[in-house]
Amino acid sequence: MTREGGRAGGPAPRSVDVARLAGVSQKTVSRVLNGERYVSDEVRRRVLEAAGELGYRLNSAARALASGRTRSIGVVTLGTALYGPASLLIGVERAARDAGYALRVVNTLEGDPGGVVGAVESLLEQGVDGIVVSEPIDEGAVSLSVDVPVLVLGAPAAFGGTRTVATGVGAEPLARTATEHLLDLGHRTVHHVAGPERWFAARDRLEGWRSALTARGAEQPAVLVGDWSAASGHEAGRALAADGDVTAVFAANDDMAIGVIRALTEAGRRVPDDVSVVGFDDIPVAAYVTPPLTTVRQPFDAVAREGLRLLVRAIERPDADLPPVNDPPVELVVRASTAPPRLRAPSRLRAPSRG
Amino acid sequence: MTREGGRAGGPAPRSVDVARLAGVSQKTVSRVLNGERYVSDEVRRRVLEAAGELGYRLNSAARALASGRTRSIGVVTLGTALYGPASLLIGVERAARDAGYALRVVNTLEGDPGGVVGAVESLLEQGVDGIVVSEPIDEGAVSLSVDVPVLVLGAPAAFGGTRTVATGVGAEPLARTATEHLLDLGHRTVHHVAGPERWFAARDRLEGWRSALTARGAEQPAVLVGDWSAASGHEAGRALAADGDVTAVFAANDDMAIGVIRALTEAGRRVPDDVSVVGFDDIPVAAYVTPPLTTVRQPFDAVAREGLRLLVRAIERPDADLPPVNDPPVELVVRASTAPPRLRAPSRLRAPSRG
DNA sequence: TTGAAAGCGCTAACAA
DNA sequence: TTGTTAGCGCTTTCAA
Numbered sequence: 001m002t003r004e005g006g007r008a009g010g011p012a013p014r015s016v017d018v019a020r021l022a023g024v025s026q027k028t029v030s031r032v033l034n035g036e037r038y039v040s041d042e043v044r045r046r047v048l049e050a051a052g053e054l055g056y057r058l059n060s061a062a063r064a065l066a067s068g069r070t071r072s073i074g075v076v077t078l079g080t081a082l083y084g085p086a087s088l089l090i091g092v093e094r095a096a097r098d099a100g101y102a103l104r105v106v107n108t109l110e111g112d113p114g115g116v117v118g119a120v121e122s123l124l125e126q127g128v129d130g131i132v133v134s135e136p137i138d139e140g141a142v143s144l145s146v147d148v149p150v151l152v153l154g155a156p157a158a159f160g161g162t163r164t165v166a167t168g169v170g171a172e173p174l175a176r177t178a179t180e181h182l183l184d185l186g187h188r189t190v191h192h193v194a195g196p197e198r199w200f201a202a203r204d205r206l207e208g209w210r211s212a213l214t215a216r217g218a219e220q221p222a223v224l225v226g227d228w229s230a231a232s233g234h235e236a237g238r239a240l241a242a243d244g245d246v247t248a249v250f251a252a253n254d255d256m257a258i259g260v261i262r263a264l265t266e267a268g269r270r271v272p273d274d275v276s277v278v279g280f281d282d283i284p285v286a287a288y289v290t291p292p293l294t295t296v297r298q299p300f301d302a303v304a305r306e307g308l309r310l311l312v313r314a315i316e317r318p319d320a321d322l323p324p325v326n327d328p329p330v331e332l333v334v335r336a337s338t339a340p341p342r343l344r345a346p347s348r349l350r351a352p353s354r355g
Numbered sequence: 356m357t358r359e360g361g362r363a364g365g366p367a368p369r370s371v372d373v374a375r376l377a378g379v380s381q382k383t384v385s386r387v388l389n390g391e392r393y394v395s396d397e398v399r400r401r402v403l404e405a406a407g408e409l410g411y412r413l414n415s416a417a418r419a420l421a422s423g424r425t426r427s428i429g430v431v432t433l434g435t436a437l438y439g440p441a442s443l444l445i446g447v448e449r450a451a452r453d454a455g456y457a458l459r460v461v462n463t464l465e466g467d468p469g470g471v472v473g474a475v476e477s478l479l480e481q482g483v484d485g486i487v488v489s490e491p492i493d494e495g496a497v498s499l500s501v502d503v504p505v506l507v508l509g510a511p512a513a514f515g516g517t518r519t520v521a522t523g524v525g526a527e528p529l530a531r532t533a534t535e536h537l538l539d540l541g542h543r544t545v546h547h548v549a550g551p552e553r554w555f556a557a558r559d560r561l562e563g564w565r566s567a568l569t570a571r572g573a574e575q576p577a578v579l580v581g582d583w584s585a586a587s588g589h590e591a592g593r594a595l596a597a598d599g600d601v602t603a604v605f606a607a608n609d610d611m612a613i614g615v616i617r618a619l620t621e622a623g624r625r626v627p628d629d630v631s632v633v634g635f636d637d638i639p640v641a642a643y644v645t646p647p648l649t650t651v652r653q654p655f656d657a658v659a660r661e662g663l664r665l666l667v668r669a670i671e672r673p674d675a676d677l678p679p680v681n682d683p684p685v686e687l688v689v690r691a692s693t694a695p696p697r698l699r700a701p702s703r704l705r706a707p708s709r710g
Numbered sequence: 711t712t713g714a715a716a717g718c719g720c721t722a723a724c725a726a
Numbered sequence: 727t728t729g730t731t732a733g734c735g736c737t738t739t740c741a742a
Contacts, residue, residue, distance in 0.1 A: 026713090030736070040711065062416075062737085065737090066717080066737040072481075086441040093460060094464075103459065125413055126415050127414065229639055230640045284586075285610055288586070289645070370720070379729090380730080381729090385721065393727050394728085417718070417734090712741105713740100723730100
């Protein structure tokens with residue numbers, strides 16, 4: 001008898017131990033634990049009781065080896081504490097867990113050798129059943145054929161020749177809406193502080209901004225490029241503040257918008273009286289900075305859940321077609337950082353003043 | 356011959372396939388892949404070449420089953436996009452990867468049934484070699500004996516009877532420093548907006564605040580409790596703004612500090628002229644809100660790395676003693692949200708004014 | 711509805 | 727320095 005009281009010390013109990021204690025075969029234990037049919041209630045009860053008594057825990061490595069599936073999903077995400085990627089990760093974890101999958105996470109840092117490809121390789125080696133690539137940056141032609149379904153969040157489908165779902169490319173209409181909001185207020189044009197060029201998310205927003213201006217026949221000012229940080233927004237804001245013609249700014253995320261507002265404030269340009277600013281994301285502090293930030297809300301949680309649902313379906317029904325992803329709803333949150341432009345002022349630079 | 360060109364279609368190659376192609380035994384392939392000694396350079400080269408040609412990938416489930424180790428670390432973290440937890444996760448991932456470990460992540464949402472215990476159970480089932488519990492909240496007596504080393508970040512050691520390392524409890528001196536900064540400026544006392552009571556992180560900061568006041572013999576005002584969000588800070592700020600005696604506030608994180616400042620601003624109380632506010636964390640936007648926030652910087656990355664180093668050591672040298680963790684350095688970042696109090700004003704409430 | 715046998719692809723222990 | 731032989735603890739046949 002190898003029965004251990006509780007789970008103190010000794011080797012971990014295996015399913016044979018449970019079987020012996022319950023007086024059934026090892027296969028029957030497996031059936032009970034996997035919720036298979038054709039097990040009498042009586043037997044099921046005995047097995048569960050024995051498992052509880054021994055403190056039995058399934059060995060997922062053995063299961064993975066025998067079944068060829070790990071019931072886990074790998075996530076490639078950026079090693080940043082940015083609100084967007086962090087929120088997506090949370091949504092993905094939650095949805096995966098609800099679907100019965102564990103999560104294995106690999107970060108890629110910008111400039112990492114190997115980048116996304118290396119990260120995916122390492123996940124494949126870990127034997128994941130599916131992969132989520134969250135907000136990747138463009139690393140040029142990626143050739144890597146993967147034999148599990150892949151979900152790409154916030155970028156066009158990559159990884160040629162495989163079952164890939166892409167989603168969250170809906171940022172473009174959101175950016176268009178943000179820009180139109182400023183145009184609708186009466187601004188002649190809108191300046192843009194973009195994210196890093198290699199980010200697809202930055203490109204979508206840039207594209208949305210551009211298309212809104214084009215549709216209205218507005219002039220397209222030169223784009224300032226930041227790195228998502230408030231610091232870079234601040235730098236861009238200094239340049240913007242020096243240009244007396246600027247009356248409206250659309251920043252590609254809220255952090256940069258906050259930096260822009262700070263720079264404008266320091267230069268004596270009031271927001272929104274002199275310059276209107278719109279952000280992107282609706283981070284939790286956006287409503288509480290001064291002035292409260294008009295922004296566009298990204299439904300991170302919905303995007304992550306919807307995407308994961310598709311991924312799980314692709315995993316569990318390998319031959320079914322992958323339905324397209326629904327675009328998330330557009331939600332503009334108007335607060336106090338935007339207003340109509342002041343009456344046409346002389347275009348010469350005014351010194352900072354108290355109005 | 357089962358040799359597949361490249362890696363298109365067909366079953367994945369196994370180490371025997373590599374062995375056959377390289378003309379060696381399967382065990383030798385295993386040796387090469389594990390970087391063991393006693394392999395001639397010539398053989399090593401041939402094996403590597405064959406592996407590359409076949410597109411061979413190690414099967415980690417098989418390895419885990421045979422070796423009893425997964426080379427992976429499980430992380431239990433909170434399902435929030437809060438800057439602190441997100442930063443810790445990044446640091447942990449990075450350090451784990453550097454040490455050759457993969458990461459398996461389970462989130463617990465506040466109020467989750469099972470909470471940390473359930474999360475740890477699920478990780479144990481996945482077969483991790485070690486566990487990181489990041490910023491747990493107090494769930495009462497936790498009894499769960501775990502047979503792998505555990506690292507607790509930002510809380511006292513839990514999980515009785517096991518090899519546990521705790522770290523990051525150094526928030527208390529940071530909070531004391533923040534409070535002392537305000538006292539040093541000449542404020543008679545400091546009000547505190549705390550985090551949720553069940554968070555150890557909130558308790559540490561509360562304790563630090565309290566001890567600073569006690570040491571100086573300052574009066575201890577009633578504590579306002581928030582939930583880390585700017586919204587809750589805003590609510591607390593409204594109450595604070597209504598009290599004309601308040602001249603200095605220490606908020607337990609930057610988000611709440613921003614909410615407090617917003618409420619004060621709305622009430623016509625100027626920061627820092629009328630009220631000084633200090634935050635905690637130094638989130639990236641802290642330097643760019645208006646006024647730029649005085650705060651205390653948490654070295655998340657250093658804490659995560661140092662902790663993980665200890666955890667890996669505990670995994671790899673089961674009998675060695677666990678050295679204590681070094682407390683992180685205190686770093687106060689003084690910006691523009693703090694100033695000396697105005698000359699002793701009459702203590703009656705003044706209506707909002709422009710000073 | 712249950713059980714027996716045969717692997718899954720690797721590492722461990724030992725032998726050569 | 728290399729190879730042989732047993733498992734690791736499950737799931738998958740297939741048979742009863």
